[in-house]
Amino acid sequence: MEMSVEIVAHAPAFAVVAETVADVAAREALLDRAMGPKRKTKSSEKLRRGRRPSEGLAFVARDASGGVAGTVRLWDVTLGEGGSSALLLGPLAVDPSLKSAGI
Numbered sequence: 891m892e893m894s895v896e897i898v899a900h901a902p903a904f905a906v907v908a909e910t911v912a913d914v915a916a917r918e919a920l921l922d923r924a925m926g927p928k929r930k931t932k933s934s935e936k937l938r939r940g941r942r943p944s945e946g947l948a949f950v951a952r953d954a955s956g957g958v959a960g961t962v963r964l965w966d967v968t969l970g971e972g973g974s975s976a977l978l979l980g981p982l983a984v985d986p987s988l989k990s991a992g993i
């Protein structure tokens with residue numbers, strides 16, 4: 891059975907929903923603003939390179955006009971050789987102009 895979950899963030903003007911293909915450009919621009927141009931050189935980014943996020947675990951926070959105000963994804967990883975499966979969180983970011991608004 892397929893389930894759909896919508897999580898409403900504390901800030902009432904925002905809703906956390908599944909990311910769509912149409913959000914990708916806005917998500918990348920937001921990450922550049924929130925984390926700076928060197929974000930792709932981080933060790934966590936190297937782990938994610940060439941992978942796809944975990945199925946159904948990429949979310950955006952949408953503002954009232956549908957814009958992308960925040961982003962978070964999770965990634966399937968394996969701990970060590972032949973180790974157990976785990977989820978790697980990130981990147982997690984909120985548009986700098988909306989920080990500390992509860993998103």
Ligand SMILES: CC(C)(COP(=O)(O)OP(=O)(O)OC[C@H]1O[C@@H](n2cnc3c(N)ncnc32)[C@H](O)[C@@H]1OP(=O)(O)O)[C@@H](O)C(=O)NCCC(=O)NCCS
Nearest residue numbers: 924925960980981982983984985986988989990991992993
């Ligand atoms: C971290 C981030 C996503 C928080 O988003 P936000 O919408 O501003 O957060 P909220 O308003 O929901 O919550 C603010 C709370 O988070 C805490 N917080 C903010 N940044 C934090 C951080 N890097 N680590 C731990 N706590 C943090 C604040 O102290 C505050 O706590 P309080 O409610 O107890 O006072 C946002 O500041 C951001 O995009 N930062 C730049 C990107 C980043 O560093 N991401 C994390 C690593 S991938």
